[in-house]
Amino acid sequence: MKKILLFVLFACTSFTAFSQAVKPMLLDKANVSANWMQIKNYYLLTLLQQDVEVSKMLINDPQLARLTKEKVDACTASLNCKEVSCFTANNKFSDTEIKLVSDRLQALYQPANPLGKLVQGKLTPSGRYNLYKDASPVELLVKAWEQDAAGINYVIDVYAGGQKPNYPQIDSISFNVKAKSYPIFLYNAAGVLAEDAKTEKLFFEPGMQAALLYLEINGRHDPANYEPMQNTVNKAAVEQIKITKWSTYPYSVILVPGAGADDLTTEITPDGMLRCRLAAQQYFKHAAPFIMVSGGKVHPYKTKYCEAEEMKKFLVETVHVPASAIIMEPHARHTTTNMRNGARLMFKYGIPLNKPGIVITDRSQTNGIINMAARCMRELKYVPYNLGKHISDTEIEFYPLTSALQINPYEPLDP
Known part of the structure; x- marks a missing residue:
């Protein structure tokens, strides 16, 4: 070995x-x-x-x-x-x-x-x-x-x-x-x-x-899925990042957390579709140059479907967002790690940090993110972001923190 x-x-x-x-x-x-x-x-x-x-x-x-x-x-x-x-x-x-x-x-x-x-x-x-x-x-x-x-x-x-x-x-x-x-x-x-x-x-x-x-x-083998992503599923987006005129956008990225299914045959849930459509609306309004879809192969146990991959397919094939505008984060298994892993990719891909990202999801999860610091401390031992303005029931600003780079030794499927 x-x-x-x-x-x-x-x-x-x-x-x-x-x-x-x-x-x-x-x-x-x-x-x-x-x-x-x-x-x-x-x-x-x-x-x-x-x-x-x-x-x-x-x-x-x-x-x-x-x-x-x-x-x-x-x-x-x-x-x-x-x-x-x-x-x-x-x-x-x-x-x-x-x-x-x-x-x-x-x-x-x-x-x-x-x-x-x-x-x-x-x-x-x-x-x-x-x-x-x-x-x-x-x-x-x-x-x-x-x-x-x-x-x-x-x-x-x-x-x-x-x-x-x-x-x-x-x-x-x-x-x-x-x-x-x-x-x-x-x-x-x-x-x-x-x-x-x-x-x-x-x-x-x-x-x-x-x-x-x-x-x-x-x-x-979840942590290894799709790696090295800058050469595979995120290659087009990484190339686009290099030539993006960031000053023309109010936000750096739109982060969309996944929503897992209850059965082994559903590729993307209705919640996932709605979250994608909310994100696409803001993308087409020029809110941010990229949509980051986040979620791994999580629900149900040992599902073959990756939330981020299925959301990307839906955005490209149904909603007609360009593939080069979509960043996949296919490893997160919880809302805490949607945020943490999103921050990690922002550092890794050189996305500017002088303006906020924006999380777009349904109202219940937005409320959960607003009140998630204690859960982050309990599960990660740190908070990987700072929150900005609560824009609407489905939108909230965030800023990545370097604490997000810390490994979690007790979550080996997404450390």
Whole structure:
């Protein structure tokens, strides 16, 4: 399961909500494929894996090397497991192991060495760990490691162990963990992981690869859907962004949250159609140059229909909005992440931040967004936007915040 990785960094600095330009992403120029599941969920670990000099430091550290051997041996030991709890325990990081790594990273860190340069040049500017932006560089490194480790443990608990996720109706494991055949299935997975572990040299690779494998066999590749979007579903819009005369519009973008269906055959719901028509009315009135449709493959459980994709089809084929004026955000699973992911794409694609975006939806969801800050704090640990004017029952202004770039380790299907 060795992966060749393309790196995506969000280069941004702190700014007020009402002004300031944030540069779009920085790209590794290597022409390689990307493991988007890994990049989006375990950003620090991907950085450590990709940086040759940093990897060498970690591999040569005696205590981390010992931990690596222990984790590789645990993969082999899983072939003797009979119970689900045995498999998951061997894959996860213990509290003691997490503390050991935290201590070693702190000891190894020096501002001028490769690890220090990685933190200051890539990790901090990425914004992926913005919850710790006020910490010192070495403290941010430790917090980022602890977050990634917690995220790995969470995936293993949910998608191998069958524990309930935050939203069980849409995000649960695909298997009956109480079935007699399930430990045999995990034994087969353990065989794959044990073979991979023979060539793994970094202490976190066995656990990370276990988490990625469990997501894969559950059919949970949602974060990777449509990526890299600037080269696929959003290519025309990204090109149009480069030549847009922003000064001629009062708003930068019209954000339309999706509305999931109750059955597996409905492609787009009536609510989704109405929201699209409201947005199109404002688009044709020249309110903003782009409509951003937001929503993933969410409702019902394991639906094959993506809310954003179906809304884009409806806008293009039925309402006749140009495809180049539509930005797809096909990953959000909640209203909180409609807003967060919309903000992320505004940063990533270089959409100006000196004017507001506008959310257009039905009245009930508009009211929900107005009162959503507490829910954002509960589920995301931050609020990814500032709200502006409440224009009408169906329209409200918003300004993206850099807090939106923070990874959520407990929502691996849309971190």
